[in-house]
Amino acid sequence: FVSKKNSKKGSKQDSVYIAALLIQRWYRQYVARLEMRRRCTWNIFQSIEYAGEQDQIKLYNFFGFLMDHFTPASSERNLISHIFRENEICRDTDWERYFCYKSIEVPESYTGPHLTFPMTFCGVSKLVEAFKHKQQLHARYVLQILGETWRLLRILPNINYVSICHNQEITICGDLHGQFEDLLLIFYKNGLPSSEKPYVFNGDFVDRGKNSLEILLILFGFLLVYPNDVHLNRGNHEDHIVNLRYGFTKEILGKYRVHGKKILKLLQKIFSWLPLATVIDNKVLIVHGGISDMTDLNVIARVDRHKVREDCKMNKSDSDSDSEPEGKETDEREWKQIVDLLWSDPMPQNGCIPNEVRGGGCYFGPDVTEEVLERHNLQLLIRSHECKQDGYEFCHNRKVLTIFSASNYYEVGSNRGAYIRMGCDLVPHFIQYQASRTCRELTLRQRYAAKTSDITFKSLRETLFVHKSDLISAFKEFDPNNTGMISLRHWASATENILNLGLPWRVLRSQLVNSTKYGMVDYQQWIRELSITEPKLEISDASILDTMYKNHSNLETIFRIIDTDHSGSISFEEFRQTWKLLSSHLKTEISDEAIADLAQSIDFNKDGSIDINEFMEAFRLVDLSAHT
Amino acid sequence: MVESNNQSAENTMSEVHKRIKAAFERFKLSPNTVDVREIGTIMYSLGCFPSQADLHDFIAEVEEDHSGFIHLDRFLPAMTKVLLEHKFPPIPKEHLFQAFEVLDKDSKGYLEPEELTKYMTQEGEPFSQEEMDEMLTAFSDQETNVIYYKDIVSQLTIDPGN
Numbered sequence: 001f002v003s004k005k006n007s008k009k010g011s012k013q014d015s016v017y018i019a020a021l022l023i024q025r026w027y028r029q030y031v032a033r034l035e036m037r038r039r040c041t042w043n044i045f046q047s048i049e050y051a052g053e054q055d056q057i058k059l060y061n062f063f064g065f066l067m068d069h070f071t072p073a074s075s076e077r078n079l080i081s082h083i084f085r086e087n088e089i090c091r092d093t094d095w096e097r098y099f100c101y102k103s104i105e106v107p108e109s110y111t112g113p114h115l116t117f118p119m120t121f122c123g124v125s126k127l128v129e130a131f132k133h134k135q136q137l138h139a140r141y142v143l144q145i146l147g148e149t150w151r152l153l154r155i156l157p158n159i160n161y162v163s164i165c166h167n168q169e170i171t172i173c174g175d176l177h178g179q180f181e182d183l184l185l186i187f188y189k190n191g192l193p194s195s196e197k198p199y200v201f202n203g204d205f206v207d208r209g210k211n212s213l214e215i216l217l218i219l220f221g222f223l224l225v226y227p228n229d230v231h232l233n234r235g236n237h238e239d240h241i242v243n244l245r246y247g248f249t250k251e252i253l254g255k256y257r258v259h260g261k262k263i264l265k266l267l268q269k270i271f272s273w274l275p276l277a278t279v280i281d282n283k284v285l286i287v288h289g290g291i292s293d294m295t296d297l298n299v300i301a302r303v304d305r306h307k308v309r310e311d312c313k314m315n316k317s318d319s320d321s322d323s324e325p326e327g328k329e330t331d332e333r334e335w336k337q338i339v340d341l342l343w344s345d346p347m348p349q350n351g352c353i354p355n356e357v358r359g360g361g362c363y364f365g366p367d368v369t370e371e372v373l374e375r376h377n378l379q380l381l382i383r384s385h386e387c388k389q390d391g392y393e394f395c396h397n398r399k400v401l402t403i404f405s406a407s408n409y410y411e412v413g414s415n416r417g418a419y420i421r422m423g424c425d426l427v428p429h430f431i432q433y434q435a436s437r438t439c440r441e442l443t444l445r446q447r448y449a450a451k452t453s454d455i456t457f458k459s460l461r462e463t464l465f466v467h468k469s470d471l472i473s474a475f476k477e478f479d480p481n482n483t484g485m486i487s488l489r490h491w492a493s494a495t496e497n498i499l500n501l502g503l504p505w506r507v508l509r510s511q512l513v514n515s516t517k518y519g520m521v522d523y524q525q526w527i528r529e530l531s532i533t534e535p536k537l538e539i540s541d542a543s544i545l546d547t548m549y550k551n552h553s554n555l556e557t558i559f560r561i562i563d564t565d566h567s568g569s570i571s572f573e574e575f576r577q578t579w580k581l582l583s584s585h586l587k588t589e590i591s592d593e594a595i596a597d598l599a600q601s602i603d604f605n606k607d608g609s610i611d612i613n614e615f616m617e618a619f620r621l622v623d624l625s626a627h628t
Numbered sequence: 629m630v631e632s633n634n635q636s637a638e639n640t641m642s643e644v645h646k647r648i649k650a651a652f653e654r655f656k657l658s659p660n661t662v663d664v665r666e667i668g669t670i671m672y673s674l675g676c677f678p679s680q681a682d683l684h685d686f687i688a689e690v691e692e693d694h695s696g697f698i699h700l701d702r703f704l705p706a707m708t709k710v711l712l713e714h715k716f717p718p719i720p721k722e723h724l725f726q727a728f729e730v731l732d733k734d735s736k737g738y739l740e741p742e743e744l745t746k747y748m749t750q751e752g753e754p755f756s757q758e759e760m761d762e763m764l765t766a767f768s769d770q771e772t773n774v775i776y777y778k779d780i781v782s783q784l785t786i787d788p789g790n
Binding site: 015016017018019020021022023024025026027028029031032033035 | 668670671672673676677679719724730731747748751753754755
């Protein structure tokens with residue numbers, strides 16, 4: 001292994017040269033392998049995340065489908081209408097009365113922050129401090145801030161046009177996802193919002209992280225104090241149905257047991273009223289997701305943004321009875337443009353295709369960016385929506401800039417967060433950070449140095465488990481002689497066909513398959529070894545279990561939707577109807593008897609209603625290997 | 629990672645192609661190109677141990693006229709040759725350990741961070757400052773700050789998961 005290059009030193013030093021060379025080569029190879037593994041892990045998380053979003057849209061489609069196909073007379077139709085009663089026509093003044101905070105008393109024993117209105121800079125700063133010290137704001141004040149916010153948002157346009165003065169810079173932040181630490185970091189590094197320090201927050205303030213409400217209250221607080229200098233764009237997670245799945249609803253109900261429902265309802269209204277875009281100096285467009293080839297800001301400016309729903313169909317039954325069919329089609333086209341703004345992702349190839357991975361919006365290519373920007377006389381599109389390792393990333397010849405502000409998003413060490421500072425020259429400058437949870441500063445690579453990424457593989461094992469019966473069928477196709485064994489190549493191919501996650505299964509094999517004999521996998525044993533516990537229920541019809549496992553991620557969401565008053569439990573009848581709906585949508589046969597069985601066995605305390613938590617508990621996937 | 633030894637030469641070739649394509653896939657910018665700066669990482673991840681000089685030679689062979697991009701069409705045959713001919717084989721653990729012993733002139737059993745820095749940034753194919761900082765952060769002992777190379781050798785020679 002002697003290098004061919006000439007060494008500058010004499011022969012005495014050759015051994016040092018060679019030794020150093022050796023060590024360098026080893027180290028570089030080691031680092032490269034870590035990088036490969038990091039990318040792989042990243043892909044896994046991202047695939048699972050996007051598959052979840054896809055499920056979400058499927059859910060919308062499910063309800064839309066039902067609205068279309070059930071007759072007015074059927075009882076199931078009533079259930080759906082009952083669920084979506086928010087579409088009932090009710091004047092804003094009636095809602096204002098419902099949301100009124102005045103009757104709520106703040107007890108003497110309350111140790112959290114007190115707010116006075118109108119809000120001031122000091123008031124909001126104090127609120128930031130209070131949240132930093134983990135205090136909780138009383139429901140009265142929450143409703144008060146939210147009420148004021150709602151009132152303000154209703155007079156804001158769909159698109160905020162902003163100009164930057166000389167000597168001023170605007171700060172633009174991406175997804176925060178309930179990660180309060182990151183918002184604090186940004187404020188610490190950059191300063192609090194004010195008329196000298198304008199900010200744009202580009203959506204996805206909530207879900208996943210544990211402090212979504214705190215982030216919202218702070219952002220709304222600053223919005224109220226500086227309505228001309230703080231700009232909020234709606235993200236795809238500012239949506240009450242998405243919140244049912246991704247944790248925000250749970251967070252609110254957990255923190256506010258008595259007034260949570262009211263708060264959620266008001267937030268639902270607020271989200272629908274959030275502006276959709278911000279334009280800086282008529283040159284820089286900022287939206288949460290992206291654009292499509294249909295994007296037309298003039299059209300978007302005119303839309304009634306608070307009426308838009310992801311599944312446009314759901315509003316069909318409740319829109320004005322005298323509006324023309326043509327009118328409805330125009331509505332749908334307009335609403336689709338908005339969905340595109342909130343859900344689209346850029347892609348490297350030219351063109352504009354539906355975003356199948358997310359289930360909503362488009363994939364848009366550099367030609368679409370070029371065309372849309374030119375048509376509107378813009379020079380840059382700033383968007384968020386996708387996690388980036390360095391917190392930001394350019395694409396499309398630097399005409400599209402992604403900014404993401406939630407650090408360590410997938411797991412500790414996964415990525416940095418970043419924000420943009422931009423002056424009147426409209427050149428973006430980036431500040432990156434990482435909220436560290438350990439005392440010792442670790443390099444990104446070091447975090448991966450020691451062991452396998454436990455969290456990744458836990459999610460992956462869960463996903464594999466919920467598809468076990470499909471997997472076994474697929475494996476059996478490669479095993480015509482019923483030997484119980486298949487080759488690793490076939491294992492990888494079958495797994496990808498079923499899960500459709502686009503992951504490098506052959507590379508992941510060593511983490512997922514414990515034992516192989518001469519390159520063959522005992523697939524039945526492998527499924528057993530995924531170490532997920534079986535549920536404690538005894539049910540006559542095994543296929544129900546199968547259906548439930550496959551739809552595990554949607555189950556909880558569906559149930560929370562049924563539980564319209566957020567009481568935490570649903571009646572047998574509601575349960576039965578829901579089940580029938582789901583099974584017809586999934587085209588599976590489930591007998592009434594089997595459903596009744598299931599309902600009985602879940603009602604552990606035999607009080608005639610089903611507690612959602614009990615239900616989910618019975619089906620919770622537990623990774624036993626974590627406990628061994 | 630090669631699963632079976634009793635495959636025909638043809639199968640081996642297609643196995644090799646698959647591995648190369650999979651590695652290429654992870655870094656690609658557009659369907660068939662990668663940034664030239666990623667070639668080192670890709671080669672290392674395929675189990676090769678080229679020196680920087682080796683890398684430069686390889687890149688000169690496959691790069692599209694200094695465009696900064698490498699096309700799969702040229703990468704695949706060149707890389708296949710490298711793998712089938714075992715051009716840049718791994719170095720045995722003992723040699724790595726001996727290398728550290730050579731640098732540890734006083735046979736202390738460890739290296740001071742300044743010592744290691746001097747060698748890594750001045751000898752061989754020098755590290756950049758970033759590489760040096762990362763290595764020190766990753767491998768210096770938490771309390772004493774020195775580098776116990778016996779431990780590193782075990783770590784560097786363990787397959788990190790793949």
